Amino acid sequence: RDLLRVIRSTYNPTVKAAEMDVLRPVMDADLLVLDDLGSEKTSEWVEETMNLIVNTRYNERRHTIFTSNYDDTPDDTDPDCLKARIGFRIHSRLHEMCDFLEFDGADFRHLPPNGGVDDLMTMWKMKPNRRTLPARTTAKPVRAQLKAPGGKADLGWTGGKAGS
Incomplete structure (x- = not known):
């Protein structure tokens, strides 16, 4: 959300930075971690911006780690699933x-003051079924990383440029 906020701020005429001044280091970084994917409010602009970042990094084979608290379920009619939150195109690209x-x-943030490992284990064992919780409180992160060249999903296709 912070990255998207900074990019959005470049549209303000009083800000001297251009959109690409913010995006270029994000797209060129050797390793990028995009935390909490899907937590941002969905809009066409958010989806286009994330598509540009993900596709550019994919085409240039740059290492990217994504995290999310949304379930990656096959039921894409569920508004609380990862695919519904990030869009079909990005979801498909991530699977590739x-x-x-x-x-x-x-969730360690729910630990009592001075809580420890034993408290975490107790909380985990007593945790209700995720399916009964509202979307913002599900604790099922999805983490992903770039597959190694020659991996099972490496299609040997260089792809087009993002935005083309």
């Missing part, structure tokens, strides 16, 4: 370029 890893555990 990434290995998905699921981490299941208690």
Whole structure:
């Protein structure tokens, strides 16, 4: 959300930075971590901007780690699933370029003061079924990373340029 906010601020005439001044380092970084994918309010502009970033990094084979608290379920009619939150195009691209890893555990932010590992284990064991929780409180992060060249999903296709 912070990245999108900075990019959006470049449209303000009083800001001297241009959109590409912000986007270029994001697209050129050797390693980029996009945290909490899908948490931003969805709009056509958000989807286009994220598509540009993801496609550019994919085409240039740059390492990118994505995290999300949204379930990657096959039910794309669920408004709380990852595909509904980030859009079909980005979701499809992530499945092409990434290995998905699921981490299941208690949210350490709900620990009591001075809580420890034992408290986390107790919280995790008593955790209700994720399907009964509202979207913003599901604790099922999806993490992904770029597949190695020659990996099972490497199609040997250089792809087009983002935005073309």
